[in-house]
Amino acid sequence: MLIDLTDKTAIVTGSTGGIGFAIAQGLAASGATVIINGRTQTSVDNALKQLKTALPEASVRGVAADLSTAEGLATLQAAEPKADILVNNLGIYGQQDFFETSDEVWQQFFDVNVLSGVRVARAYTPAMVEKGWGRVVFISSESGLNIPADMIHYGFTKSANLSIARGLAKRLAGTGVTVNAVLPGPTLSAGVGEMLKPIADKKNISLQQAGDEFVRAKRPSSIIQRIASSEEVANMVVYTCSHQASATTGAALRVEGGIVDSIG
Template sequence: MNIDLSGKTALVTASTAGIGFAIAEGLARAGARVALNGRTSSSVDDAKKRLLAQVPNADVIAIAADLADADGVAKIREVLDEIDILVNNAGIYGPQDFFETGDEIWERYFQVNVMSGVRLSRTYLPAMEARGWGRVVFISSESALNIPADMIHYGVTKTGQLSVARGLAKRMAGTGVTVNSVLPGPTLSEGLQSMLKDQAQQEGRDIESVATDFVMQNRPSSVIQRAATPEEVANMVVYVCSQQASATSGAALRVDGGVVDDIV
């Protein structure tokens, strides 16, 4: 399958590392003009250098904007008037007991994980509809279906993303614009590697094997019985953004390694 996104402009939020960077790289390799986003100028400039080292001929834009509030979306709009592909990857996570999770934490998670995608979709979807082509992808999580007992606040926001995406897919029905969600499971991104680094060094093991143990201890229902790579998640996203995926809309597509024990 040859995915060609030449002539398309893609915005990938929170794309300076991990899954977001892998998605940006995948879209760039497919020929798309890619806008990287992060909270600081230094992080996006560094990500741009790394992406150009991987894909030398890529057309890359770096936009520093914190998407925790509407001002961040306004900053992006100042640089990008219109886009063809929107990947809502911005998100925060962290374990905390329900009874110790105050309103301010719930509000922060909702603003970053849900409202950033709502605001950007509201900003860019009308022009996609007018042109008769567009792709919007929400990067949710298997935690949207398997709500973690130690991260209820996080799981709720990931479920919220599924609802927004499904509703928007219906709103865009018949326009040529698709809206989907992609649900990663345990993924060996920089965050997980950093968390497991000390253990790997202490035990004299490679990070992949330590990550495999982590998955089997915390997500024993995994079918692949290992952590996915960011590139494996990105592959699904790039496909969903392609012309070849034009009949896929309103879907919640799992790249969770089979963690969710469900046949649909």
């Protein structure tokens, strides 16, 4: 299967590192013009430099904007008024006991993980509908199905991503615009690597080995019994954004190694 996204413009939110950067690189490698997004100009510039080093012929631009705010969306729209592909990857996570999670933290997670995607999808999908072609992807998580007891506020937002993706897909029925959710599991992104580094250093093992041990200890239902790579998640997203995925919409596409014990 040859995925060719030449002449398509893709916005990937929160894409200066981790899974978002891997998605941006995968889309660029498939010929799309990719818009990198992060909160600071420095992080955007660094990501653009890294992407151009990996793919010298890639067409890439960047916009520094905090999409958890309406002002951030206005900045993005002013710089990039239209897109054919939108990947709502922006998100934060963190462990915190339910009884110690304040209103402010709940609101922060909602603004970043949920409302940012709502805003951006609301802004960009009408032009896709007018054109008769578009791809919208929400990055959810297996935590949206298996709500972690130590991250209930995070799991809630990832369940919300699933609801929004399904509902928006139905709202856009018959338009040529597909909307899907992709559900990663534990993934060896830069952020997770930082979390695992003290464990790896203490045991004198690699980050990959530390990640695999984490999966076996904390997600024992995993079928692959290892941590995934950002590129493995990106591969699913790139396919979902392709012409070949034209009959896939309203779906929750799992890239979580079989952690969710369900055949549905």
